[in-house]
Amino acid sequence: MRLATVRVTDAPTSETVAAVHTGEGWRRLGSPDLSAFLAGGGVPEADGDVLASGRPVLPLPHPGKVVCCGLNYADHIAETGREQPAYPTLFAKYADTLVGPDDDIRVPCTAQVDWEAELAVVVGHHLRHADRETAGRAIAGYTVANDISLRDWQYRTGQWFQGKAWDRTTPVGPVVVTPDEVDPIAGLDISCRVNGELVQHASTRTLVFDAAALLAYVSTFTALRPGDLVLTGTPGGVGVAREPQVFLGDGDVVETEIAGIGTLRNTIRTDPAPSPSREG
Amino acid sequence: MRLATVRVTDAPTSETVAAVHTGEGWRRLGSPDLSAFLAGGGVPEADGDVLASGRPVLPLPHPGKVVCCGLNYADHIAETGREQPAYPTLFAKYADTLVGPDDDIRVPCTAQVDWEAELAVVVGHHLRHADRETAGRAIAGYTVANDISLRDWQYRTGQWFQGKAWDRTTPVGPVVVTPDEVDPIAGLDISCRVNGELVQHASTRTLVFDAAALLAYVSTFTALRPGDLVLTGTPGGVGVAREPQVFLGDGDVVETEIAGIGTLRNTIRTDPAPSPSREG
Numbered sequence: 001m002r003l004a005t006v007r008v009t010d011a012p013t014s015e016t017v018a019a020v021h022t023g024e025g026w027r028r029l030g031s032p033d034l035s036a037f038l039a040g041g042g043v044p045e046a047d048g049d050v051l052a053s054g055r056p057v058l059p060l061p062h063p064g065k066v067v068c069c070g071l072n073y074a075d076h077i078a079e080t081g082r083e084q085p086a087y088p089t090l091f092a093k094y095a096d097t098l099v100g101p102d103d104d105i106r107v108p109c110t111a112q113v114d115w116e117a118e119l120a121v122v123v124g125h126h127l128r129h130a131d132r133e134t135a136g137r138a139i140a141g142y143t144v145a146n147d148i149s150l151r152d153w154q155y156r157t158g159q160w161f162q163g164k165a166w167d168r169t170t171p172v173g174p175v176v177v178t179p180d181e182v183d184p185i186a187g188l189d190i191s192c193r194v195n196g197e198l199v200q201h202a203s204t205r206t207l208v209f210d211a212a213a214l215l216a217y218v219s220t221f222t223a224l225r226p227g228d229l230v231l232t233g234t235p236g237g238v239g240v241a242r243e244p245q246v247f248l249g250d251g252d253v254v255e256t257e258i259a260g261i262g263t264l265r266n267t268i269r270t271d272p273a274p275s276p277s278r279e280g
Numbered sequence: 281m282r283l284a285t286v287r288v289t290d291a292p293t294s295e296t297v298a299a300v301h302t303g304e305g306w307r308r309l310g311s312p313d314l315s316a317f318l319a320g321g322g323v324p325e326a327d328g329d330v331l332a333s334g335r336p337v338l339p340l341p342h343p344g345k346v347v348c349c350g351l352n353y354a355d356h357i358a359e360t361g362r363e364q365p366a367y368p369t370l371f372a373k374y375a376d377t378l379v380g381p382d383d384d385i386r387v388p389c390t391a392q393v394d395w396e397a398e399l400a401v402v403v404g405h406h407l408r409h410a411d412r413e414t415a416g417r418a419i420a421g422y423t424v425a426n427d428i429s430l431r432d433w434q435y436r437t438g439q440w441f442q443g444k445a446w447d448r449t450t451p452v453g454p455v456v457v458t459p460d461e462v463d464p465i466a467g468l469d470i471s472c473r474v475n476g477e478l479v480q481h482a483s484t485r486t487l488v489f490d491a492a493a494l495l496a497y498v499s500t501f502t503a504l505r506p507g508d509l510v511l512t513g514t515p516g517g518v519g520v521a522r523e524p525q526v527f528l529g530d531g532d533v534v535e536t537e538i539a540g541i542g543t544l545r546n547t548i549r550t551d552p553a554p555s556p557s558r559e560g
Contacts, residue, residue: 065374070439089437092372092445094345096502128447153501157369159350159440165372166501167408221433221446222376 003141003176005033005061006054016057020044021175026054034176035062038124038140038226056174058100059143060122065228066093067218068118068147068164072208072233079241088209088217093147093165093231101173101264105148105254107166109270113248116147116234117192117200117256119184121211122176123228127219135219136212141176142184144264145231146192146256151240151247171256171264172229182260185210189259190235195252202235204258209233283421283456285313285341286334296337300324301455306334314456315342318404318420318506336454338380339423340402345508346373347498348398348427348444352488352513359521368489368497373427373445373511381453381544385428385534387446389550393528396427396514397472397480397536399464401491402456403508407499415499416492421456422464424544425511426472426536431520431527451536451544452509462540465490469539470515475532482515484538489513 002021007014018037019026030045031037037044038060070089071077077084099105107113124140148170154163182188187205191198209217214230224230239246248254250270257263282301287294298317299306310325311317317324318340350369351357357364379385387393404420428450434443462468467485471478489497494510504510519526528534530550537543 071437085437087436087442089439090442091439092374092441094372094502150501156367157351157365158438159369159371161372161441162367162370162501167503221430221442222374223447 001178001181003034003059003178004056004174005059006051007057008051009053009055017051019051019054022050024050026051033061034059035227038122042124042140042226056101058098059173059176060098060227060229061095063095063227063229064225065222066095066097066231067229068093068231069209069214069233070160073202073206073235074208075202075206075236076234076238079236079238085208088214090218091160091164093170096167097165097170099168099171099266101171101262102266103168103171104267104269105169105171106269106271107150107169108273109250110273111153112151112240113268114149114151114239115192115194115199115248115254116149116238117190118145118147118234119188119190119204119232119258120145120172121215121230121232123215123224123230124226126226127215127224130216130219132212132216135215138215139179139211140226141178142182142211142261143172143176144256144258144261145170145172146254146264146266147231147234171266173264174262177261188261191257192237193255194248199239200235200237206235207232281458281461283314283339283458284336284454285339286331287337288331289333289335297331299331299334302330304330306331313341314339315507318402322404322420322506336381338378339453339456340507340509341375343375343507343509344505345502346375346377346511348373348511349489349494349513350440353482353486353515354488355482355486355516356514356518359516359518365488368494370498371440371444373450376447377445377450379448379451379546381451381542382546383448383451384547384549385449385451386549386551387430387449388553389530390553391433392431392520393548394429394431394519395472395474395479395528395534396429396518397470398425398427398514399468399470399484399512399538400425400452401495401510401512403495403504403510404506406506407495407504410496410499412492412496415495418495419459419491420506421458422462422491422541423452423456424536424538424541425450425452426534426544426546427511427514451546453544454542457541468541471537472517473535474528479519480515480517486515487512
């Protein structure tokens with residue numbers, strides 16, 4: 001199944017609905033979005049009507065937790081000069097950090113803005129102290145994300161958080177595909193293009209820690225709940241690791257694609273930099 | 281004012297209420313807890329009745345964001361061998377990470393569990409791109425926290441998050457004191473005792489980044505809302521920096537005190553370690 005939160009474009013209001021894609025189009029699932037749908041147990045309405053038109057937006061607008069893994073593809077680990085990890089490197093984002101699959105991404109004009117194409121895992125069941133098998137069964141589906149990073153802020157201190165948790169900078173979507181339709185361990189092509197030029201291209205089969213392993217690991221220390229997101233890390237090819245370094249600027253278009261799931265298309269828009277007095 | 285979320289001990293149910301301390305005792309504010317009270321604008325009920333009895337519990341059970349600052353006291357920075365920072369080192373916890381002022385703290389028996397007495401700032405108004413003055417006016421009050429850390433997990437990778445975000449390990453409370461009654465810049469005595477022995481003792485006047493500076497800085501990248509918490513970092517004296525290192529074990533009692541606010545008293549309880557197969 002291909003699930004989405006869809007904006008009903010011919011509705012008088014800007015209503016969104018959780019929906020499943022069928023041969024006829026998007027069919028209502030009976031919830032306002034996939035966050036509510038999964039929180040309610042993920043049971044579709046028996047006779048949801050088919051929408052005349054609809055556009056996928058941010059599929060999970062209200063995740064309680066967005067846990068991200070860094071350094072999880074062998075080639076990206078190599079380009080950062082590090083060794084293969086024994087444990088996943090984890091950090092947090094917020095629901096506020098997320099934007100939709102074709103939304104603009106607003107950043108300060110001074111920031112060193114970089115791309116990170118990622119497979120995102122959607123949690124379907126409550127998990128705590130889960131083993132790998134239990135965690136695997138709790139996966140509601142997979143979607144596409146780009147862990148857009150402000151490298152100058154990320155590296156201001158040893159903790160990456162302040163370069164990773166800028167409001168409305170991480171696009172997610174366009175759809176959530178259930179595990180019966182895609183298998184990241186067998187390998188899904190993941191790629192990122194900037195203004196049409198391919199900058200990242202890898203397969204999810206080279207992930208060091210796969211989806212089930214990450215969910216089990218995180219559940220050792222904190223509960224995961226339906227609608228939570230786990231981002232699995234990015235492959236090689238990021239701008240900060242290039243020589244010379246490359247960063248995104250105003251008007252640049254970032255396309256993030258995973259075969260079998262879909263494509264994000266986001267334009268970078270720069271704002272005047274925050275004044276020094278506003279940085280503390 | 282001294283505000284709290286109070287469990288009504290003589291009620292037939294385990295009801296909690298937001299309350300303010302008066303000469304007669306705890307008076308109801310008209311909300312089930314301080315998270316709801318602050319989200320509702322922080323306007324007290326005009327004629328809330330005085331409770332016959334009540335015990336302060338976790339004052340803010342539902343913060344949307346818990347942002348933590350590390351390395352923010354000159355002596356603690358020195359004991360970790362680092363230089364004075366130009367920027368605050370920030371990381372995240374969850375609402376799930378918090379426990380009440382006298383709750384037990386459950387950790388795996390194998391973990392290297394350490395104390396970190398901290399001043400916590402409670403956000404009272406929405407903040408985004410705030411300057412220092414605006415941020416200062418948005419402070420609803422101050423409370424006590426202990427950023428209990430699992431050092432072995434914290435240092436498994438470069439990112440501290442997985443050692444800092446264990447469910448129900450960060451005690452907060454017992455009360456929130458409004459800024460007209462306490463001034464951390466003038467200096468509040470902050471201390472931590474383990475089984476009665478003083479292990480940390482400092483003044484909040486030696487904070488590198490004060491409360492208003494931290495709120496302004498965080499608001500540069502993400503919105504803060506009423507009821508959010510910002511932990512300001514810990515002074516010197518943590519167990520991991522001692523020679524030999526000292527960690528907390530089953531039955532150890534940690535008391536965390538800030539003069540003019542109150543004292544947390546939490547007992548460490550250890551569980552069997554998670555099995556290796558459950559760690560990924």
